[in-house]
Amino acid sequence: VRILIIGGGAGGYFAAITAAELLPKAEVTIAEAGARPLRKVEISGGGRCNVTHACFEAKELTQAYPRGQKELRGTFSRFQPKDTLDWFESRGVRLKTEADGRVFPVTDSSSTIVDCFERLRKELGIDLELNSRVKELVNEPTGGFMATVIKGKKQFLNHYDTVILASGSTTKSYDLAKALGHTIEPLAPSLFTFKVKDPRIENLSGLSVEDAKVELSVTGSKKHTEQGPLLITHWGFSGPAVIRLSAWRARELLASNYQAKLSVNWLPSETRQSLEEKINTLRGNSPRKSVVGTPAGKVPKRLWQSLALQSGISKEINYSELSKKMSVSLASELLSGIYQISGKGVFKEEFVTCGGIRLSEVDFRTMESKVSPGLYFSGEVLDIDGITGGYNFQSAWTTGFIAGTAIGNSIARQS
Numbered sequence: 001v002r003i004l005i006i007g008g009g010a011g012g013y014f015a016a017i018t019a020a021e022l023l024p025k026a027e028v029t030i031a032e033a034g035a036r037p038l039r040k041v042e043i044s045g046g047g048r049c050n051v052t053h054a055c056f057e058a059k060e061l062t063q064a065y066p067r068g069q070k071e072l073r074g075t076f077s078r079f080q081p082k083d084t085l086d087w088f089e090s091r092g093v094r095l096k097t098e099a100d101g102r103v104f105p106v107t108d109s110s111s112t113i114v115d116c117f118e119r120l121r122k123e124l125g126i127d128l129e130l131n132s133r134v135k136e137l138v139n140e141p142t143g144g145f146m147a148t149v150i151k152g153k154k155q156f157l158n159h160y161d162t163v164i165l166a167s168g169s170t171t172k173s174y175d176l177a178k179a180l181g182h183t184i185e186p187l188a189p190s191l192f193t194f195k196v197k198d199p200r201i202e203n204l205s206g207l208s209v210e211d212a213k214v215e216l217s218v219t220g221s222k223k224h225t226e227q228g229p230l231l232i233t234h235w236g237f238s239g240p241a242v243i244r245l246s247a248w249r250a251r252e253l254l255a256s257n258y259q260a261k262l263s264v265n266w267l268p269s270e271t272r273q274s275l276e277e278k279i280n281t282l283r284g285n286s287p288r289k290s291v292v293g294t295p296a297g298k299v300p301k302r303l304w305q306s307l308a309l310q311s312g313i314s315k316e317i318n319y320s321e322l323s324k325k326m327s328v329s330l331a332s333e334l335l336s337g338i339y340q341i342s343g344k345g346v347f348k349e350e351f352v353t354c355g356g357i358r359l360s361e362v363d364f365r366t367m368e369s370k371v372s373p374g375l376y377f378s379g380e381v382l383d384i385d386g387i388t389g390g391y392n393f394q395s396a397w398t399t400g401f402i403a404g405t406a407i408g409n410s411i412a413r414q415s
């Protein structure tokens with residue numbers, strides 16, 4: 001039996017290893033277009049590789065996937081983060097969970113994961129063909145596929161009984177699936193930061209607020225809210241809350257050319273009333289204190305200063321001189337300041353592409369194509385992507401495991 005895995009990334013390796021463990025006699029080949037395998041694993045999580053997220057309840061876990069939520073529900077009941085932890089630990093990789101739920105190798109180095117995969121690949125006799133790009137894939141009349149592989153200046157034609165497409169979000173490779181009858185959902189980048197040029201945050205680069213609430217309004221979609229750490233950068237806003245917003249509205253943001261409005265609540269634990277009460281208390285107890293220099297809520301002092309100045313409160317004004325109009329304007333800035341997003345920035349730790357193989361064309365019990373039997377999918381090639389925090393690798397491990405297992409079981413049944 002000959003199995004071809006197109007793509008030597010997370011999804012491809014996990015599927016290949018799973019299939020090879022079940023089928024010791026099968027000829028398993030990974031064709032990788034690049035000069036090295038597992039490139040994204042290597043650079044992932046800022047070089048630490050955030051392998052998964054410690055969320056062990058399938059339904060809750062699916063909430064982290066803007067695309068693929070419904071389809072992943074069943075797959076996570078078969079292979080979820082708990083299984084990922086067991087899988088790596090039982091293969092010699094020790095993992096640790098950080099306070100926010102992200103899971104990393106204890107070595108804090110992605111090479112631990114790459115080395116584990118490479119060791120297993122070699123032990124299982126999986127062939128790795130580097131610099132080998134699969135250019136064409138056609139159904140054979142007698143079953144299986146004929147693959148055209150380009151290696152340097154040479155071109156090879158090989159027959160395979162089963163193929164797993166694990167080519168990630170490489171645009172060209174979608175043509176392989178298209179030619180076999182698949183539909184590709186439009187592609188759009190996900191997991192990015194927002195460019196905002198605004199005097200309120202201009203000199204605050206590097207400042208972060210532990211708990212902020214951000215609401216995104218973009219043409220063509222409902223408002224979406226996230227809460228969590230918010231970071232002010234040289235070019236605008238970053239941090240988990242913003243990155244998650246970018247994932248939930250990835251398509252609409254692309255369509256709007258990254259023009260949108262962001263409402264920021266720097267003090268979600270306060271109501272307008274409780275904030276006004278705090279300001280009034282300072283008015284009564286510390287009338288001579290400067291408003292700009294004395295925050296009434298739990299926000300970093302520099303941020304308070306900037307927002308107060310932008311609300312028209314000059315440095316000289318003390319609490320006894322603070323007018324009603326000024327305090328209303330300051331409370332609005334703190335609880336619902338509106339910022340104009342003017343572009344997309346980079347998030348170096350993780351990014352993915354949304355879009356890919358249409359999910360209704362895939363049988364999620366096996367990850368086999370409903371359009372072209374014998375063709376399976378694993379990883380980001382599918383129209384599945386998660387928010388930041390290890391969810392993207394988790395969907396690659398899960399789909400790779402299911403594809404590898406289904407192939408293993410189906411071939412074992414036949415022989």
Ligand SMILES: Cc1cc2nc3c(=O)[nH]c(=O)nc-3n(C[C@H](O)[C@H](O)[C@H](O)COP(=O)(O)OP(=O)(O)OC[C@H]3O[C@@H](n4cnc5c(N)ncnc54)[C@H](O)[C@@H]3O)c2cc1C
Pocket residue numbers: 006007008009010011012031032033034037038039040041043044045046049050051052132133134135166167168169170173348349350351352378379380381389390391392393394396
């Ligand atoms: C900088 C960065 C950091 C990230 N960090 C994290 C993280 O910490 N945690 C997390 O969960 N996710 C992270 N991600 C997302 C995660 O890396 C991807 O979701 C995951 O790698 C997808 O795996 P994949 O195997 O489907 O695709 P890929 O890793 O993209 O692998 C696909 C492979 O297929 C090859 N290929 C494509 N076409 C062909 C062809 N025709 N023939 C042969 N080979 C082909 C490509 O060269 C590539 O090597 C990060 C992404 C980036 C870019």
